[in-house]
Amino acid sequence: xxxxxxxxxxxxxxxxxxxxxxxxxxxxxxxxxxxxxxxxxxxxxxxxxxxxxxxxxxxxxxxxxxxxxxxxxxxxxxxxxxxxxxxxxxxxxxxxxxxxxxxxxxxxxxxxxxxxxxxxxxxxxxxxxxxxxxxxxxxxxxxxxxxxxxxxxxxxxxxxxxxxxxxxxxxxxxxxxxxxxxxxxxxxxxxxxxxxxxxxxxxxxxxxxxxxxxxxxxxxxxxxxxxxxxxxxxxxxxxxxxxxxxxxxxxxxxxxxxxxxxxxxxxxxxxxxxxxxxxxxxxxxxxxxxxxxxxxxxxxxxxxxxxxx
Amino acid sequence: xxxxxxxxxxxxxxxxxxxxxxxxxxxxxxxxxxxxxxxxxxxxxxxxxxxxxxxxxxxxxxxxxxxxxxxxxxxxxxxxxxxxxxxxxxxxxxxxxxxxxxxxxxxxxxxxxxxxxxxxxxxxxxxxxxxxxxxxxxxxxxxxxxxxxxxxxxxxxxxxxxxxxxxxxxxxxxxxxxxxxxxxxxxxxxxxxxxxxxxxxxxxxxxxxxxxxxxxxxxxxxxxxxxxxxxxxxxxxxxxxxxxxxxxx
Numbered sequence: 001x002x003x004x005x006x007x008x009x010x011x012x013x014x015x016x017x018x019x020x021x022x023x024x025x026x027x028x029x030x031x032x033x034x035x036x037x038x039x040x041x042x043x044x045x046x047x048x049x050x051x052x053x054x055x056x057x058x059x060x061x062x063x064x065x066x067x068x069x070x071x072x073x074x075x076x077x078x079x080x081x082x083x084x085x086x087x088x089x090x091x092x093x094x095x096x097x098x099x100x101x102x103x104x105x106x107x108x109x110x111x112x113x114x115x116x117x118x119x120x121x122x123x124x125x126x127x128x129x130x131x132x133x134x135x136x137x138x139x140x141x142x143x144x145x146x147x148x149x150x151x152x153x154x155x156x157x158x159x160x161x162x163x164x165x166x167x168x169x170x171x172x173x174x175x176x177x178x179x180x181x182x183x184x185x186x187x188x189x190x191x192x193x194x195x196x197x198x199x200x201x202x203x204x205x206x207x208x209x210x211x212x213x214x215x216x217x218x219x220x221x222x223x224x225x226x227x228x229x230x231x232x233x234x235x236x237x238x239x240x241x242x243x244x245x246x247x248x249x250x251x252x253x254x255x256x257x258x259x260x261x262x263x264x265x266x267x268x269x270x271x272x273x274x275x276x277x278x279x280x281x282x283x284x285x286x287x288x289x290x291x292x293x294x295x296x297x298x299x300x301x302x303x304x305x306x307x308x309x
Numbered sequence: 310x311x312x313x314x315x316x317x318x319x320x321x322x323x324x325x326x327x328x329x330x331x332x333x334x335x336x337x338x339x340x341x342x343x344x345x346x347x348x349x350x351x352x353x354x355x356x357x358x359x360x361x362x363x364x365x366x367x368x369x370x371x372x373x374x375x376x377x378x379x380x381x382x383x384x385x386x387x388x389x390x391x392x393x394x395x396x397x398x399x400x401x402x403x404x405x406x407x408x409x410x411x412x413x414x415x416x417x418x419x420x421x422x423x424x425x426x427x428x429x430x431x432x433x434x435x436x437x438x439x440x441x442x443x444x445x446x447x448x449x450x451x452x453x454x455x456x457x458x459x460x461x462x463x464x465x466x467x468x469x470x471x472x473x474x475x476x477x478x479x480x481x482x483x484x485x486x487x488x489x490x491x492x493x494x495x496x497x498x499x500x501x502x503x504x505x506x507x508x509x510x511x512x513x514x515x516x517x518x519x520x521x522x523x524x525x526x527x528x529x530x531x532x533x534x535x536x537x538x539x540x541x542x543x544x545x546x547x548x549x550x551x552x553x554x555x556x557x558x
Contacts, residue, residue, distance in 0.1 A: 045400075048404040049403075049404055050403050050404050051556045051557070052556065052557065070406050070408070073405060073406040074406040078404045080397065080400045080401070080404075082400075084396070084397050084398040084399075084400050084401035085398070088323070097315070097319050098401075098405070100315045101316075101406070101407060102405065102406060
């Protein structure tokens with residue numbers, strides 16, 4: 001659905017995108033992560049036909065974004081970071097206008113349907129200028145969905161929303177992503193973790209890495225930290241854990257807890273559990289302390305990390 | 310064509326919820342109403358003082374109409390593309406499946422239809438006048454002068470849309486468009502009075518030549534029509550190039 005190959009974009013002397021290559025398939029939600037100025041919005045603008053690249057090719061829904069820009073724009077729904085709304089129109093008028101621009105028959109009916117999809121049907125005749133930020137964001141999402149696009153490109157779709165609205169919007173995106181292609185950019189890493197089938201991390205105009213959120217975690221973890229908690233007296237617990245081959249860097253965190261490290265490719269947690277219980281401790285918890293996507297993101301987007309892939 | 314109409318319709322509807330459009334329409338109708346009263350008064354005076362009962366000349370109305378449009382058209386066009394750029398909604402339009410020239414023409418058409426609406430209202434003056442005078446008005450002259458006003462408005466609006474596409478600041482768009490309109494209508498023809506050689510070029514470029522010496526005296530000439538069509542094309546072309554260049558920048 002989206003095939004990007006060697007995309008380059010220069011703004012004067014500054015190179016905003018430097019040879020970006022990736023693809024996204026139908027029924028896939030792909031997250032685009034990166035710090036400010038990394039090139040996320042530029043990539044999205046190129047894919048939606050807003051601006052041409054300096055070099056490279058991008059095929060969206062089977063059409064070249066430069067040569068067949070109109071065909072691409074017919075098939076793409078786009079929610080820019082600054083939600084583009086006419087505040088002196090009602091939500092219904094706005095969506096009807098967008099439906100008419102896209103030659104949708106029964107534009108008003110479709111506008112209503114789409115408002116229902118984003119749960120705004122009760123505010124159809126309300127002026128957008130009087131809407132809260134969350135409601136505006138939903139109207140913006142509705143305009144991106146109105147023509148039932150094959151590809152949906154969302155630039156920071158949940159920015160500025162309250163937690164309940166974030167959940168609502170995420171559910172809408174998840175539903176759409178079942179049979180269509182969604183490319184979304186976000187700063188919120190848990191969002192990428194919850195929503196995306198695949199994550200692309202971009203920094204300084206280059207894709208630093210791409211994988212599923214889970215694979216990213218395991219790929220980047222050479223070792224894993226584990227927390228072990230027992231009930232009652234834990235004297236000598238660290239020594240007991242140390243007896244198990246494969247454990248290292250053992251730390252007593254408090255009276256009941258120790259934290260230790262194991263090799264990611266040699267999981268010795270069953271042996272640790274067995275040893276601890278045999279030693280007479282009441283084991284109540286043993287859980288991995290995973291490297292969060294935040295940590296991965298920070299590690300990959302730090303200076304000079306562009307070569308890590 | 311459908312895209313042009315969709316955009317034109319939106320812009321036309323939008324004028325009826327903006328104060329600036331009502332102010333422009335109000336001023337035009339007020340000033341023309343006052344001039345209409347002067348025309349009637351002078352006709353009555355002619356009859357009473359000199360026994361002259363010739364049909365009143367309504368070209369005074371069209372002469373002033375063009376001057377009012379010179380002020381009013383930039384006010385109607387200043388926000389058309391400048392506001393889209395400033396508010397970011399241009400991104401919405403440039404990623405919708407419409408061509409850049411369709412966007413610009415649609416904007417122009419919306420503003421043109423608004424001015425046509427105002428002009429239709431002003432037609433009430435000659436129609437009423439005609440009921441009370443004998444001999445009746447020279448309708449060929451009335452319609453010719455109205456056609457001239459219509460073409461002048463279309464040109465001012467096209468240039469205004471083109472200039473609006475170059476700016477994100479509405480005030481800047483207004484003043485640049487206003488100076489272009491006043492330059493075309495009044496100043497560009499001035500050098501022709503002082504120059505022997507080349508004076509005709511300035512005379513040809515002046516809108517005054519193609520209105521006051523043409524449509525407003527009942528003459529409809531192909532060269533004048535070409536002049537207005539050229540101005541409209543120039544304005545719309547400028548707008549389209551400005552929108553296209555936005556993509557490349």
